[in-house]
Amino acid sequence: IAGPTGVGKSRFAINLAKQLGGEIISADSIQVYNGMNVGSAKTPLHEREGVPHHLLDIVPPTEEYSASRFFKDARDATELVLARGRVPIVVGGTCTYMRRYMSGKALAPKATPEVSAVIEAEIRRLVSRPGDWEMAALRLTKASDPANAYSFARNDWYRLRRALEVTMRMHVSGQPRRAFPKQHNYTVDHMDGLEWDSDYDFQCYFFYQHRKELYHCIDLRCEQMIANPRGLLQEASWLLDLGLTPDSSFSSRGIGYQEAMEFLMECRKAGGRSTEERFLAFLSAFQHVSRSLVKKQLAWFRS
Numbered sequence: 001i002a003g004p005t006g007v008g009k010s011r012f013a014i015n016l017a018k019q020l021g022g023e024i025i026s027a028d029s030i031q032v033y034n035g036m037n038v039g040s041a042k043t044p045l046h047e048r049e050g051v052p053h054h055l056l057d058i059v060p061p062t063e064e065y066s067a068s069r070f071f072k073d074a075r076d077a078t079e080l081v082l083a084r085g086r087v088p089i090v091v092g093g094t095c096t097y098m099r100r101y102m103s104g105k106a107l108a109p110k111a112t113p114e115v116s117a118v119i120e121a122e123i124r125r126l127v128s129r130p131g132d133w134e135m136a137a138l139r140l141t142k143a144s145d146p147a148n149a150y151s152f153a154r155n156d157w158y159r160l161r162r163a164l165e166v167t168m169r170m171h172v173s174g175q176p177r178r179a180f181p182k183q184h185n186y187t188v189d190h191m192d193g194l195e196w197d198s199d200y201d202f203q204c205y206f207f208y209q210h211r212k213e214l215y216h217c218i219d220l221r222c223e224q225m226i227a228n229p230r231g232l233l234q235e236a237s238w239l240l241d242l243g244l245t246p247d248s249s250f251s252s253r254g255i256g257y258q259e260a261m262e263f264l265m266e267c268r269k270a271g272g273r274s275t276e277e278r279f280l281a282f283l284s285a286f287q288h289v290s291r292s293l294v295k296k297q298l299a300w301f302r303s
Contacts, residue, residue, distance in 0.1 A: 001091040002027075002098050002301060003207030004294040005255075006218045010043045012207070013091040014051050020087045023052040025077050027070070027092025027101060030254040033061045036239075038225050039232040039256045054081075061239055061251035071100045078200070095300040102202055206301055215291050222287045225256065232286075236260035240268075255293050259286045 001009050001016075013024050026032070030040040034057045037044070042056060054077040059065050074090065074097070081088040090101060209217075225232040236257055244252045246261040263282040267274045 001089065001205050001207065002095075003093060004209075004214065004297040005041070005093050005290065006214060006221055006294070007207045007209050009091050009093065009207050010041070013089050014043070014047075014049055017051045017087070017089050018049065020089075021085075022087035022089045023054065023081045023084075025074055025081070025088055025090045026053060026055045027074065027090050027094055027097040029065070029070075029094040029097060030251065030257075031056050031092075032058050032065050032070075033251050034059065036061060036235055036251060036254065036257070038228055038230065039235050039254065039260070041221070041225075061244060062242055062249065064250055067096045067100045070097050071104065074101050093297055095297060102204075208298075211294070211298075214294060218290050218294065219287045222256070222283065222290055226260075226283060226286070232256055232260050233264065237264055240264060255289050256286050259289065 001013050003009050016022065017024055028040065028042075030036055031042045032055055033040070036042070043053070055070070055073055058073070078088045078090075090098070092098065239252055239257065240261055244261075246258045246265070247253055252258060252261060259282060263274070263278070266278065
């Protein structure tokens with residue numbers, strides 16, 4: 001069950017699980033983190049109505065969690081649910097997680113130690129200067145991966161590094177990215193051909209709502225997340241107390257969290273004070289990035 005943020009996927013999934021005897025596997029890149037509840041719209045325990053949920057609260061915010069790790073964790077959870085004779089229901093809006101869950105890991109060429117050393121030196125040179133994000137993105141574009149180069153959030157060095165590494169190794173091998181098939185079954189270590197049959201019978205559903213109505217719901221939800229006395233601002237303050245800063249980790253780059261952390265840092269510099277103008281600017285920025293996420297999600301799923 002996929003779709004843009006705020007469209008009602010989680011509630012529908014719970015109702016469906018109760019009817020089918022299912023268990024929910026979350027495909028959300030922020031809900032995996034402990035303590036990041038309101039800002040990630042994580043369904044509270046008392047609203048899950050006894051339906052088991054997997055891949056929620058499994059890592060601390062200070063730890064990185066990748067799509068590759070999600071793939072293994074989600075497939076392990078799927079096997080566990082099936083072994084109990086129940087129905088796995090995967091629900092979420094993280095596009096890369098959904099794609100990885102269904103199509104598996106990309107098979108990339110291995111590089112020689114000499115080639116790996118060259119790649120690492122190039123990546124270190126680019127990453128060592130945070131002000132050179134545009135240069136690094138341009139480097140990836142020139143390496144013939146323009147589709148990936150500007151699909152990442154600004155200063156998402158981890159993802160850009162991984163994309164650059166794979167692309168450079170493709171060039172070394174002399175083969176384009178499309179030449180490498182997807183590995184659908186992670187327990188199999190051989191191939192019968194370039195295309196694999198899916199290892200599960202996926203029944204895929206996409207939830208959608210009229211964009212104007214959805215934007216209104218998202219704007220309201222942003223206000224509610226901030227108004228909650230144990231909401232987004234409190235969670236963002238906790239992340240700062242953990243030593244995280246905006247954009248320093250995948251968790252702190254989460255929609256709303258980065259904006260809230262930046263706002264709180266300004267408040268702390270001002271002795272714990274803020275102004276109505278600054279608060280409204282923060283709220284507007286939060287709502288804007290949330291609506292922008294919807295646009296990206298819709299574009300990705302339509303493609």
